[in-house]
């Protein structure tokens with residue numbers, strides 16, 4: 001396989017964004033990432049499918065927002081801007097759509113900036129999504145986003161890293177307060193609420209395996225996800241399993257995979 005010149009950063013340390021790229025069938029991953037991915041998959045065999053369901057929800061929810069006139073996006077905890085990420089979907093539908101990707105992981109940001117270097121309407125910002133004031137004070141964010149107009153905020157696969165002790169409901173409110181009416185927030189979240197007993201054990205083992213190695217993961221039930229949407233108007237079908245959020249009849253084929261039950265997703269509108 002040809003390793004892109006952008007993939008050489010810190011090649012010996014597995015990187016969560018590049019591991020995720022590997023799950024999604026992307027080209028921006030290295031042997032160390034694939035080795036770590038194999039370890040995670042040995043704990044939770046449905047991991048790759050889960051990543052794909054998550055990315056499928058991201059793609060459908062970005063398209064949903066563009067169809068409602070959203071042409072500027074803030075993607076929090078974006079990982080790499082590859083494998084059908086936000087700007088690829090948004091700019092295919094609205095070529096002038098602007099996207100600010102945010103990740104707190106320096107290798108992902110450096111690699112992301114190189115990937116986006118020829119795209120004038122997409123930038124990658126290194127910031128912690130839990131620090132809302134600092135994020136919106138960043139000139140790169142202020143220059144690209146016009147907060148007097150509706151915004152699409154993507155929070156897919158990121159609140160799983162924010163524990164209840166960090167006030168995720170308050171964090172959502174802070175983002176909501178920045179948004180003008182007509183904005184949307186899309187969110188997906190790891191869950192084991194509807195998993196079969198064997199998969200539940202696997203999820204628990206993955207959470208344990210992550211502790212102290214990469215980041216702590218937090219699992220939520222439906223009520224926990226609904227609480228995050230307090231003050232927003234949920235669009236149809238509300239909080240639902242990821243593959244069941246407005247599935248596309250041509251591309252979203254039921255798989256019977258246990259990963260089907262491992263993520264909740266929803267989109268809320270700011271009124």
Ligand SMILES: C[S@@+](CC[C@H](N)C(=O)[O-])C[C@H]1O[C@@H](n2cnc3c(N)ncnc32)[C@H](O)[C@@H]1O
Pocket residue numbers: 016017020054055058076077078079080102103104105108127128129130155156157158161
């Ligand atoms: C599972 S990936 C999700 C990728 C993409 N959003 C998606 O849904 O396909 C999670 C990403 O969130 C980033 N991340 C986690 N916590 C973060 C935080 N507090 N601020 C910024 N980025 C964060 C990680 O570095 C990682 O790249």
